[in-house]
Amino acid sequence: xxxxxxxxxxxxxxxxxxxxxxxxxxxxxxxxxxxxxxxxxxxxxxxxxxxxxxxxxxxxxxxxxxxxxxxxxxxxxxxxxxxxxxxxxxxxxxxxxxxxxxxxxxxxxxxxxxxxxxxxxxxxxxxxxxxxxxxxxxxxxxxxxxxxxxxxxxxxxxxxxxxxxxxxxxxxxxxxxxxxxxxxxxxxxxxxxxxxxxxxxxxxxxxxxxxxxxxxxxxxxxxxxxxxxxxxxxxxxxxxxxxxxxxxxxxxxxxxxxxxxxxxxxxxxxxxxxxxxxxxx
Amino acid sequence: xxxxxxxxxxxxxxxxxxxxxxxxxxxxxxxxxxxxxxxxxxxxxxxxxxxxxxxxxxxxxxxxxxxxxxxxxxxxxxxxxxxxxxxxxxxxxxxxxxxxxxxxxxxxxxxxxxxxxxxxxxxxxxxxxxxxxxxxxxxxxxxxxxxxxxxxxxxxxxxxxxxxxxxxxxxxxxxxxxxxxxxxxxxxxxxxxxxxxxxxxxxxxxxxxxxxxxxxxxxxxxxxxxxxxxxxxxxxxxxxxxxxxxxxxxxxxxxxxxxxxxxxxxxxxxxxxxxxxxxxxxxxxxxxxx
Numbered sequence: 001x002x003x004x005x006x007x008x009x010x011x012x013x014x015x016x017x018x019x020x021x022x023x024x025x026x027x028x029x030x031x032x033x034x035x036x037x038x039x040x041x042x043x044x045x046x047x048x049x050x051x052x053x054x055x056x057x058x059x060x061x062x063x064x065x066x067x068x069x070x071x072x073x074x075x076x077x078x079x080x081x082x083x084x085x086x087x088x089x090x091x092x093x094x095x096x097x098x099x100x101x102x103x104x105x106x107x108x109x110x111x112x113x114x115x116x117x118x119x120x121x122x123x124x125x126x127x128x129x130x131x132x133x134x135x136x137x138x139x140x141x142x143x144x145x146x147x148x149x150x151x152x153x154x155x156x157x158x159x160x161x162x163x164x165x166x167x168x169x170x171x172x173x174x175x176x177x178x179x180x181x182x183x184x185x186x187x188x189x190x191x192x193x194x195x196x197x198x199x200x201x202x203x204x205x206x207x208x209x210x211x212x213x214x215x216x217x218x219x220x221x222x223x224x225x226x227x228x229x230x231x232x233x234x235x236x237x238x239x240x241x242x243x244x245x246x247x248x249x250x251x252x253x254x255x256x257x258x259x260x261x262x263x264x265x266x267x268x269x270x271x272x273x274x275x276x277x278x279x280x281x
Numbered sequence: 282x283x284x285x286x287x288x289x290x291x292x293x294x295x296x297x298x299x300x301x302x303x304x305x306x307x308x309x310x311x312x313x314x315x316x317x318x319x320x321x322x323x324x325x326x327x328x329x330x331x332x333x334x335x336x337x338x339x340x341x342x343x344x345x346x347x348x349x350x351x352x353x354x355x356x357x358x359x360x361x362x363x364x365x366x367x368x369x370x371x372x373x374x375x376x377x378x379x380x381x382x383x384x385x386x387x388x389x390x391x392x393x394x395x396x397x398x399x400x401x402x403x404x405x406x407x408x409x410x411x412x413x414x415x416x417x418x419x420x421x422x423x424x425x426x427x428x429x430x431x432x433x434x435x436x437x438x439x440x441x442x443x444x445x446x447x448x449x450x451x452x453x454x455x456x457x458x459x460x461x462x463x464x465x466x467x468x469x470x471x472x473x474x475x476x477x478x479x480x481x482x483x484x485x486x487x488x489x490x491x492x493x494x495x496x497x498x499x500x501x502x503x504x505x506x507x508x509x510x511x512x513x514x515x516x517x518x519x520x521x522x523x524x525x526x527x528x529x530x531x532x533x534x535x536x537x538x539x540x541x542x543x544x545x546x547x548x549x550x551x552x553x554x555x556x557x558x559x560x561x562x563x564x565x566x567x568x569x570x571x
Contacts, residue, residue, distance in 0.1 A: 038426065038456045140319045166453055168318040168483060169524030194456045197527060236457055239486065239527035239551070246555045247562070256530045263558060264540060 001028050001063040001078060001156045003049060003188070008058035010044055018044040020212040021058070028156065029186045031179065033199035033220070036209035037234040042192045043084075045209070046159050049190070051075040062157070077106055080155035084162040084192075086139070086146035095121070095137075095145050096130040102153040113152075120152035123181070125174055140166045147178070157188040164195040176202055200224055200238040200254045208233045224252035282445060282477045283307040283330065288344035290325060290334055299325040301501035303344070307494075309444070310474035312467070314488040314509075315481045317498035318522030323481040326498065327449040330479060331367040332358050349444045363394070366438030370450040372430035375437070376422050383425070384409065384418040387437045394441075404440050412436040412466050428459025432466055439470070445477045446470070452484060460484065464491060485526050489513050489549040497523055514547035528554035535561065 003026040010019040018041050026032055034042045047053040048060050051067040051074075060067040062078050080102075083089050092098040099120055103113045121127045124144035129137065134145050143166065150158060163175050179202045182189045193199050199206060199220070206223040208216040210233040216223050224230070224241050237245070240259045241252040249266060253259035285305040291298040300322050307313050315323050328334040332353045335342050346353040349364045369375050380386040387408055391401045409415045412432045417425065422433055431451055438446060448467075452460040464487050470476055471491065482488050488495060488509060495512040497505035499521035505512045512518070514529050525533075528548045535541045541561055548554040 037458060138319060166319075168522055169519075170318060170522040172524065196457075234458060240531065242551055243528060243531065243554050243558070246551065247558055256527060256534045259527075259531050260534045260538060260540065263535065263561070264538070267540070267562060 001188070002026065002061075003157065004059075004061040005045070005048065006059050006061075008045075008048060008055040008060060010048070010053060010056050012044075018212050019048075019055075022212070022214055023058075024207065024214065024217065026188060026190070028188055029183070030205055031183050031189045031203045032191075032205045032207060033203035034190065034192045034207045034209060035194075035196060035199060035233070035235055036215075040209040040233065041212040042209050043161065044212075046081070046161060046190065046192055049157070049159060050079040050081045052081075073105070076102070076153065076155070078155055079157045079159060080150035080153050081159045082143075082147045082150045082161060082163065084165065086134075086142040089146050089149065090134045090142060093133060094131050095126060095134055095148075098134055098145055099130075099148045099152050102149050106153060116152040116154060117148075120148040123151060123178055124148045140168070140171055143167070144171075144174075151178070155187075157190070158182055160189065160191040160193075162193055163191060164193060164198050172198065179203075196224075196235065197238045197240075200240070200252070208235065210234070221252045221254055224254070282309040282311075282349060283479070284345070284347040285329075286345040288329060288346060289342070290329060290344075291341040292325075292338065293340045295340070298341075298501050300329060303501075303503060305496070305503065305506075307477060307479065309477055310471075312471040312478045312491060312493045313480070314492035314495045315479065315498060316483070316485070316488065316495060316512075316523055317481075321498040321521070322501040323498055324449050325501075327367060327447050327479070327481060329353070330445070330447050331365050332356065332361045333367070362390070363441055364443055365445045365447065366441055366443035368431075368434050368438055368446070368448040368451050370453045372427070372434040372454075375434040376430065378422075381421055382419050383414055383422055383433055386422050386433060387414075387440050390437060390441050404442075408436045408440040411439070411469065413462070426459060427455045428462040431455060431459060431463050435463070435466055439476075443476070445479065448478070448480045450481050450483065452482065452487075460487065467491065485513055485524065486528075486550070489526060497521065499523070510546065510549050510553065513549040526550075528557075532557050 005022055005024040008019050008022045011017045036042055048055060051070060051072045054068050062075060090098055092101060099117045100113050103116050121130055124147055126144055134142055164172060179189055204220055206220045207214055208223060208229055215233055216226055216229045224237055227237055230237050244253055244259060249262045253262050285303055288300055288303040289298050290300045315326060317323050329346055330348060335354060336358050376386060377389055380389055384405060387405045388401055409418055412435055414432055414436055452463050468491055471478055492509050495509050496503055497512055497518055504521055505515055505518060526549055532547045536543050548557040
């Protein structure tokens with residue numbers, strides 16, 4: 001299910017022009033990180049994708065649906081949205097009911113609901129906590145409840161708004177695994193995130209926004225290598241990009257493995273194959 | 282400045298202690314970062330240092346906590362407030378909502394103590410300048426960005442001239458720009474060596490650059506304690522759910538592939554990483570010349 005945002009402008013009632021003539025096409029199965037400073041228009045754009053906001057000018061299509069002709073409830077079949085603050089979306093008395101709410105509303109059978117809720121809770125690591133009240137969980141786990149509620153709806157498109165906020169190393173690893181699993185299933189994953197290292201490692205395409213406009217859009221390593229564009233958007237490049245730049249290595253390696261491979265290649269090109277610094281690449 | 286002896290604390294009805302036999306000494310002026318997985322006891326330690334435990338939270342407490350020569354566990358909170366300041370993760374929890382400008386908000390604590398007007402004005406202006414808020418002094422606290430609000434929360438604590446400043450994940454709700462603003466205030470504060478700073482934080486790159494000392498907590502116990510380059514690079518902290526910077530990860534990966542000597546100290550900052558990998562490349566070039 002393709003996403004087509006065409007020449008969209010949007011102004012909030014306060015008068016702030018949050019999107020200026022934004023065009024963005026995302027094909028089914030892509031993983032896209034939207035980055036940029038607060039106020040850049042990232043969340044405004046994302047809220048156009050699930051119909052919470054409708055374009056003032058231009059159009060947004062989710063598959064063959066024009067978002068202006070469909071309600072948020074209808075669009076929820078196609079686009080799942082995990083909010084930055086889980087407390088904006090949690091309201092049931094226990095974790096199970098919370099996660100089951102979406103699938104039931106979509107008209108899934110009780111057997112499907114059962115299966116999807118069980119799988120989603122397992123995926124976020126809350127399988128033993130189905131009967132707890134969401135607010136008895138710490139904030140970092142409430143975020144996973146909210147995410148499970150989105151996963152259980154099995155939408156072709158999933159939007160993750162600042163998923164890494166408040167997560168520790170284990171939470172980050174779990175999130176990474178969820179994103180990779182969604183990608184492997186061919187679902188479209190879109191994140192809005194300030195965690196640039198996370199975006200670099202797990203998203204194949206990066207869109208840089210500033211002042212309601214798209215400054216850059218392309219494959220992750222190509223975009224993250226454009227340090228002057230990132231500087232204009234007030235985004236600090238990932239740790240590995242900064243390190244590669246400081247060492248004069250080409251491009252922006254996305255993972256620790258890619259960085260070390262680039263380093264090894266550089267060493268190979270300068271070292272005689274017979275010296276002790278020769279190694280298996 | 283801070284002396285903790287065999288502190289064990291269990292929240293009401295909790296199955297196991299949140300802090301388990303913690304002993305710790307922090308000298309005056311030290312910038313000490315506390316890291317650990319969620320649920321490791323970081324926030325509880327902040328509460329114990331500032332008297333929130335046992336004054337607000339009951340539960341079972343053993344051991345001693347002394348800050349600036351006072352016993353935190355027996356001194357009333359109102360007396361501690363002048364010595365120890367606590368900044369929460371979310372500035373919304375800190376800002377009173379009862380004042381209409383940044384300047385008045387910063388003055389609030391001093392008003393409550395009945396500090397004379399002239400002195401109050403002088404102290405407020407000084408703190409506004411130190412936290413970069415002078416130009417925002419007339420603004421409503423609620424029109425500020427997240428980073429500005431957190432600096433306001435820090436300013437309203439600093440104006441009390443505490444000897445110890447405790448910050449519990451002060452940047453967790455902030456974007457990179459806001460995070461940078463907060464750390465720049467902390468860096469200037471640490472440089473004076475007057476205020477002892479205890480900071481809990483997940484953003485390890487900032488900890489690596491700014492902290493004098495890093496304490497790692499896991500399940501209520503101290504599992505590592507030392508300078509950043511030692512603690513943040515310690516390989517065994519992974520099993521406690523504590524991550525590492527990409528610099529450390531990359532260096533470890535290089536070691537695993539035999540590109541770097543296995544005993545070469547691991548980098549935790551960009552600067553150290555550049556030195557680490559430059560030396561690898563120059564060894565390579567040296568070999569060619571030989």
